[in-house]
Amino acid sequence: MINVPEIFGENVFNENVMREKLPKEVFKKLMKTIELGASLDVSIANVVANAMKDWAVDKGATHYTHWFQPMTGVTAEKHDSFISPTAGGNVIMSFSGKELIQGEPDASSFPSGGLRATFEARGYTAWDPSSYAFVKDGTLYIPTAFCSYTGEVLDKKTPLLRSMDAISKQACRILKLFGKNVERVTTTVGPEQEYFLVDKKYYDQRKDLIFTGRTLFGAMSPKGQEMDDHYFGTIKPRVAAFMADLDEELWKYGILAKTKHNEVAPAQHEIAPIFSTTNTATDNNQLVMDVAKKVALQHGMVCLLHEKPFDGVNGSGKHNNWSMSTNQGENLLNPGNDPKENAQFMLILTAVISAVDKYAKLMRISVASAGNDHRLGANEAPPAIVSVFLGDELQSIVDDIIAGTHTAGTGSAKIQLGVTTLPVFSKDNTDRNRTSPFAFTGNRFEFRMPGSSQNIACINMMLNTAVADVFKRYADELEGAEDFDAALNALVKRELTAHQRVIFNGNGYDDSWVAEAEKRGLPNLKSTPEALACYDEFVDVFEGTGVLSETELLSRKEILLEEYAKLIKIESRTMVDMAKKDILPAVGSYTKELSEIACNKKQLGLDAALEIKELEKLSALASDTYDKIEVLSAAIAGAAAVEGVQEAADYQHDTVIPAMEQLRTVADELEVNTAAKYWPFPAYDKLLFGV
Ligand code: ADP
Ligand code: MG
Numbered sequence: 001m002i003n004v005p006e007i008f009g010e011n012v013f014n015e016n017v018m019r020e021k022l023p024k025e026v027f028k029k030l031m032k033t034i035e036l037g038a039s040l041d042v043s044i045a046n047v048v049a050n051a052m053k054d055w056a057v058d059k060g061a062t063h064y065t066h067w068f069q070p071m072t073g074v075t076a077e078k079h080d081s082f083i084s085p086t087a088g089g090n091v092i093m094s095f096s097g098k099e100l101i102q103g104e105p106d107a108s109s110f111p112s113g114g115l116r117a118t119f120e121a122r123g124y125t126a127w128d129p130s131s132y133a134f135v136k137d138g139t140l141y142i143p144t145a146f147c148s149y150t151g152e153v154l155d156k157k158t159p160l161l162r163s164m165d166a167i168s169k170q171a172c173r174i175l176k177l178f179g180k181n182v183e184r185v186t187t188t189v190g191p192e193q194e195y196f197l198v199d200k201k202y203y204d205q206r207k208d209l210i211f212t213g214r215t216l217f218g219a220m221s222p223k224g225q226e227m228d229d230h231y232f233g234t235i236k237p238r239v240a241a242f243m244a245d246l247d248e249e250l251w252k253y254g255i256l257a258k259t260k261h262n263e264v265a266p267a268q269h270e271i272a273p274i275f276s277t278t279n280t281a282t283d284n285n286q287l288v289m290d291v292a293k294k295v296a297l298q299h300g301m302v303c304l305l306h307e308k309p310f311d312g313v314n315g316s317g318k319h320n321n322w323s324m325s326t327n328q329g330e331n332l333l334n335p336g337n338d339p340k341e342n343a344q345f346m347l348i349l350t351a352v353i354s355a356v357d358k359y360a361k362l363m364r365i366s367v368a369s370a371g372n373d374h375r376l377g378a379n380e381a382p383p384a385i386v387s388v389f390l391g392d393e394l395q396s397i398v399d400d401i402i403a404g405t406h407t408a409g410t411g412s413a414k415i416q417l418g419v420t421t422l423p424v425f426s427k428d429n430t431d432r433n434r435t436s437p438f439a440f441t442g443n444r445f446e447f448r449m450p451g452s453s454q455n456i457a458c459i460n461m462m463l464n465t466a467v468a469d470v471f472k473r474y475a476d477e478l479e480g481a482e483d484f485d486a487a488l489n490a491l492v493k494r495e496l497t498a499h500q501r502v503i504f505n506g507n508g509y510d511d512s513w514v515a516e517a518e519k520r521g522l523p524n525l526k527s528t529p530e531a532l533a534c535y536d537e538f539v540d541v542f543e544g545t546g547v548l549s550e551t552e553l554l555s556r557k558e559i560l561l562e563e564y565a566k567l568i569k570i571e572s573r574t575m576v577d578m579a580k581k582d583i584l585p586a587v588g589s590y591t592k593e594l595s596e597i598a599c600n601k602k603q604l605g606l607d608a609a610l611e612i613k614e615l616e617k618l619s620a621l622a623s624d625t626y627d628k629i630e631v632l633s634a635a636i637a638g639a640a641a642v643e644g645v646q647e648a649a650d651y652q653h654d655t656v657i658p659a660m661e662q663l664r665t666v667a668d669e670l671e672v673n674t675a676a677k678y679w680p681f682p683a684y685d686k687l688l689f690g691v
Helices: 015-021 024-036 042-058 097-101 157-177 207-212 237-252 278-298 339-358 360-366 392-403 456-479 484-502 511-520 528-532 535-545 550-603 609-641 645-672 684-689
Strands: 063-067 079-081 083-086 090-093 123-127 133-136 139-148 185-199 257-262 268-273 301-304 318-326 438-440 445-447
Touching: 015 024, 015 042, 024 042, 042 097, 042 133, 042 139, 097 123, 139 157, 157 185, 157 278, 157 318, 157 339, 157 456, 157 535, 185 278, 185 456, 185 684, 207 550, 237 257, 237 268, 237 278, 268 278, 278 301, 278 456, 318 456, 339 360, 339 392, 339 456, 339 484, 360 456, 360 528, 360 535, 392 484, 456 484, 456 535, 528 550, 528 645, 535 550, 550 609, 550 645, 609 645
Parallel strands: 063 139
Antiparallel strands: 063 079, 083 090, 123 139, 133 139, 185 268, 185 301, 185 318, 257 268, 318 445, 438 445
């Protein structure tokens, strides 16, 4: 039996450890930096570094690393040992404040979108004291931000931290209007992580899974998810053992792993932590993905984080539950208990609704990836149209505010925000709609579009920035108001009227919504290249909030477009490779066997009509497959002539992907018609039901 409270956080240099290991003054200064986002007092760095090192060495660490999140989306690390030579040929373990605060990795091979020329290869990593350091596999991990020599950001973390500052600053101004002096508002996030588990022995036989994380071929097995018997179903012993080990590992890293269950598709599962501050939640989610992969291997399985590993069953998302909270612990999306609190809640709610409408394209951009393109708009995920779900109760209040009429039952002639009583929202009566991309769920919003493999830093950075911008405009307007109540009422009414088009409480998976959304003028950016093309529209909001400069923003666009084109290139080449080297030869062997049977039968004077029919069918399909390989190969070759990153991504989307789809259709048909023992890699039945 494990003692959870005892092991929880044992690998983390957390507040309790700091209090114990640091001199009182140093501890206080560090906590101020952590809690209020104050800048770090460098004079304490040496003391902190030394205490950290002693603690880490006690935990078996020999190395330290600045752990950062470059634009690749995965984390990066370079390990340095603590050793320092002493006279007489010995070493001591040492770690200085300078080494803690700043690192200088050679950054030339990380994507920079043209921000950093290769000759200027130096990049800097800078300690982020607001996220705890931890020991993992004999190394002290120090969460850091990553930027270029000239200070431009090269990572996902820095803009997230900037966006947290931006939203905090504006939210404090809003709260001030309600007479509250708050020093810091942090955004909170609880990401629900979906994933698949497949048996490693099957995984190892599939180049598509190895190279791309998803199956590029594969006919659906006779059974899929139609019985809905996997969702919340009994967890198989092997999976349960994996989940238990995963929880234990995560708890040791101080991650609040809370919920685990089977998801809709066979072999699909979910893990959700208790929410935390956004940057911690981001770091933790990166660790969750990392540790899940590692622990799965220990159980002879592979954890697939791709958004769409299998055609024909649900893909994986990462629901991003988001809210804002003051450093006194007030959740700003919690409807209040008295008129004043209610008015504050309505203003904040209005701001979020307005932000999502005004920056709908940005929200779409934040979840754009080649993998997620397979999910959004399919029948398991919200469409690529961004909309907000409020639920009936809140909707009727919004309607009344817009109409200027009274709420049934309140008896007031005209809604005055200041005197409206809001119903108490329970999670149960607000979260019935699971088809909405952005749903109010009682005391937070649940953003359901993010893909399972995505780093949530970008998503939350964009969400924070959008809301910060709207807060700023509201604060500018209301701070100068002569009659605050009147100005507040007018603003909320005006803004809800202007942005109500983004609210949709119906079934987001229904086709009629697509037509309705178009009528409302809501953007529907179907693919990643189409979404990324809109990046430039957001220079002002990022510069205005101080989150990203124009150069930084556009470098991100370039990186993401390049990444998209490269991914499709790898996928398409893998398909050609598998089709030519594995599928066609396998079908050839089966054809040979069938031909031999047919010849033998004929020699014996028997009827071979069946074999001949099968042979004809296989030959036609194989020949079609060959043609489709040629088409795809030509499409792949054609990419070389395309200039410009946007054009290259568009080309992959418009020309290469359709050729891939055509090849898959005919190859899957071949699979259905080929004897199982000849098929060159494990089929969907093994992958989906083989654990
Ligand atoms: P469901 O599957 O119904 O959406 P889960 O319990 O799986 O619910 O996940 C809900 C997530 O929302 C959890 O991670 C939870 O900690 C998180 N959450 C709850 N309150 C907040 C909040 N105020 N801010 C951010 N996340 C929150
Ligand atoms: Mg959820």
